[in-house]
Amino acid sequence: MISQQKIKKLTVIGVGLIGGSFARAVRSAGMVDHITGCGRNSDNLKKAIQLGVIDDYSLDIENAVKDADLIFIATPVGSFKSILTQVKSSMKEGAIITDAGSTKFSVIEAAKAVFNKVPPNFIPGHPIAGTENSGVEASFSKLYQDHRVILTPVKETDPTVLEQVSKLWESTGAQVVQMEAKHHDLVLAATSHLPHLLAFSLVNTLTTLDEKQEIFENAAGGFRDFTRIASSDPSMWQDICLANKDALLEHLDHFTDDLQKLRKALECDDSQFLKDVFIRAKQSRDDFSK
Amino acid sequence: MISQQKIKKLTVIGVGLIGGSFARAVRSAGMVDHITGCGRNSDNLKKAIQLGVIDDYSLDIENAVKDADLIFIATPVGSFKSILTQVKSSMKEGAIITDAGSTKFSVIEAAKAVFNKVPPNFIPGHPIAGTENSGVEASFSKLYQDHRVILTPVKETDPTVLEQVSKLWESTGAQVVQMEAKHHDLVLAATSHLPHLLAFSLVNTLTTLDEKQEIFENAAGGFRDFTRIASSDPSMWQDICLANKDALLEHLDHFTDDLQKLRKALECDDSQFLKDVFIRAKQSRDDFSK
Numbered sequence: 056m057i058s059q060q061k062i063k064k065l066t067v068i069g070v071g072l073i074g075g076s077f078a079r080a081v082r083s084a085g086m087v088d089h090i091t092g093c094g095r096n097s098d099n100l101k102k103a104i105q106l107g108v109i110d111d112y113s114l115d116i117e118n119a120v121k122d123a124d125l126i127f128i129a130t131p132v133g134s135f136k137s138i139l140t141q142v143k144s145s146m147k148e149g150a151i152i153t154d155a156g157s158t159k160f161s162v163i164e165a166a167k168a169v170f171n172k173v174p175p176n177f178i179p180g181h182p183i184a185g186t187e188n189s190g191v192e193a194s195f196s197k198l199y200q201d202h203r204v205i206l207t208p209v210k211e212t213d214p215t216v217l218e219q220v221s222k223l224w225e226s227t228g229a230q231v232v233q234m235e236a237k238h239h240d241l242v243l244a245a246t247s248h249l250p251h252l253l254a255f256s257l258v259n260t261l262t263t264l265d266e267k268q269e270i271f272e273n274a275a276g277g278f279r280d281f282t283r284i285a286s287s288d289p290s291m292w293q294d295i296c297l298a299n300k301d302a303l304l305e306h307l308d309h310f311t312d313d314l315q316k317l318r319k320a321l322e323c324d325d326s327q328f329l330k331d332v333f334i335r336a337k338q339s340r341d342d343f344s345k
Numbered sequence: 346m347i348s349q350q351k352i353k354k355l356t357v358i359g360v361g362l363i364g365g366s367f368a369r370a371v372r373s374a375g376m377v378d379h380i381t382g383c384g385r386n387s388d389n390l391k392k393a394i395q396l397g398v399i400d401d402y403s404l405d406i407e408n409a410v411k412d413a414d415l416i417f418i419a420t421p422v423g424s425f426k427s428i429l430t431q432v433k434s435s436m437k438e439g440a441i442i443t444d445a446g447s448t449k450f451s452v453i454e455a456a457k458a459v460f461n462k463v464p465p466n467f468i469p470g471h472p473i474a475g476t477e478n479s480g481v482e483a484s485f486s487k488l489y490q491d492h493r494v495i496l497t498p499v500k501e502t503d504p505t506v507l508e509q510v511s512k513l514w515e516s517t518g519a520q521v522v523q524m525e526a527k528h529h530d531l532v533l534a535a536t537s538h539l540p541h542l543l544a545f546s547l548v549n550t551l552t553t554l555d556e557k558q559e560i561f562e563n564a565a566g567g568f569r570d571f572t573r574i575a576s577s578d579p580s581m582w583q584d585i586c587l588a589n590k591d592a593l594l595e596h597l598d599h600f601t602d603d604l605q606k607l608r609k610a611l612e613c614d615d616s617q618f619l620k621d622v623f624i625r626a627k628q629s630r631d632d633f634s635k
Contacts, residue, residue: 258629
């Protein structure tokens with residue numbers, strides 16, 4: 056694949072919201088001739104063909120990737136070691152591998168375990184986009200438009216391949232940035248993984264209360280937005296939390312300490328402490344909105 | 346005021362998002378002849394006249410309410426004792442008082458303190474609607490449409506007045522329900538007050554991190570929605586948290602205990618525990634969306 060040339064064959068492993076939207080977007084951008092889908096659910100893959108997301112599919116990874124020029128992995132991060140093992144055994148020489156895994160250190164470790172070192176043609180990536188919906192029906196070609204994609208190259212990475220993958224992402228309307236993998240994981244633990252954990256945990260707690268029914272009946276827009284991410288895919292999030300455990304625990308403990316200070320202030324009627332925290336939070340959140 | 350008759354004069358104390366939207370909605374519904382605004386900020390009240398939300402205003406509560414048939418209080422709950430004291434000294438006999446305070450037990454306590462007992466013409470209420478924006482510019486006549494309004498009458502409440510206030514709210518498109526004040530506070534602590542506290546606390550924690558800048562730069566839609574309520578008015582939320590301290594602490598401790606169990610499971614790689622919590626949360630949140 057040369058950056059100005061079309062990809063002859065793209066294989067997408069995991070044709071859900073992320074993989075399906077990537078396929079739609081690069082096809083829309085005219086960057087690809089043929090797209091093969093790969094997954095474990097033939098009904099989903101048949102639907103992907105009906106929707107025009109992919110051209111054909113195989114349930115077998117070795118078969119799906121054997122003549123691919125670019126292999127895009129968009130499955131839960133817990134599956135990477137097994138998938139890369141199968142990819143390795145049949146991919147053609149020079150094929151590019153990239154991914155959309157939500158954690159990057161664990162993905163790089165999986166690649167090292169399978170290939171002994173990170174292959175120069177493997178570009179770890181993470182699009183900062185998504186919705187709480189999953190499955191190929193939820194995919195759409197503009198998902199990545201004006202969103203960030205973080206690539207986390209390593210010292211072995213081939214800079215030409217890195218540029219090719221960057222250009223491909225840019226063709227979807229995304230803004231590509233580079234970051235060290237560990238740093239990516241720390242940043243994403245704060246901005247995505249911890250909020251998901253808190254949302255899941257809060258909704259779970261509320262379901263255990265006697266007033267459960269009334270609580271949900273009397274919830275309004277604030278609650279709806281706050282808990283939207285608790286509708287995300289449980290398996291995927293179990294995987295992400297475990298794959299990024301260290302960074303997530305670090306932020307979670309920091310959050311819990313601060314929450315306990317706020318609790319103490321509330322208990323002692325320390326209105327000034329509460330107000331200071333709320334003002335600082337509002338200021339940051341308002342700045343973020345701009 | 347009789348339910349089939351127009352209100353001759355409505356006085357709204359606190360012409361912001363909630364008070365302004367109430368004024369717009371009852372005017373749209375043809376339920377009122379004249380609306381007087383009252384507040385501490387003359388610029389805001391002048392803007393409210395320009396926007397057609399109110400007809401005139403006074404900065405002085407006693408003056409603003411003296412010939413009102415219905416007095417609607419939409420200020421932070423910490424201000425109620427002082428406001429009701431001024432209302433009492435000049436309101437005309439038989440005038441109806443109602444409010445939009447986010448906590449109800451504290452409002453009822455304030456009314457008792459000022460009037461010795463809860464006046465039969467005082468209907469404590471709480472519309473379950475709002476946005477993270479504040480001020481009269483943020484108000485709109487359809488804010489309450491298809492939203493709940495909880496009224497929390499007490500044993501002294503005049504049932505005819507209760508019905509009149511219910512009909513008035515219904516004219517805004519709201520669905521009126523009744524609940525005991527303490528129960529309201531417990532339900533709202535779970536569905537609104539705790540989520541606000543968590544959102545404020547999380548954003549505050551993130552602002553203290555070294556990676557603050559990058560965290561906000563790499564945040565996506567999930568984070569945006571999760572933290573939207575952290576843009577809410579700090580003074581108002583300081584008031585609400587303190588006014589509903591007992592119920593809020595109860596839910597907060599319950600939440601913290603459950604979160605620590607989740608933390609423990611994460612630390613011990615107990616993927617099944619994580620998944621069970623996430624599945625239960627997703628199920629409830631999905632049901633809530635329907």
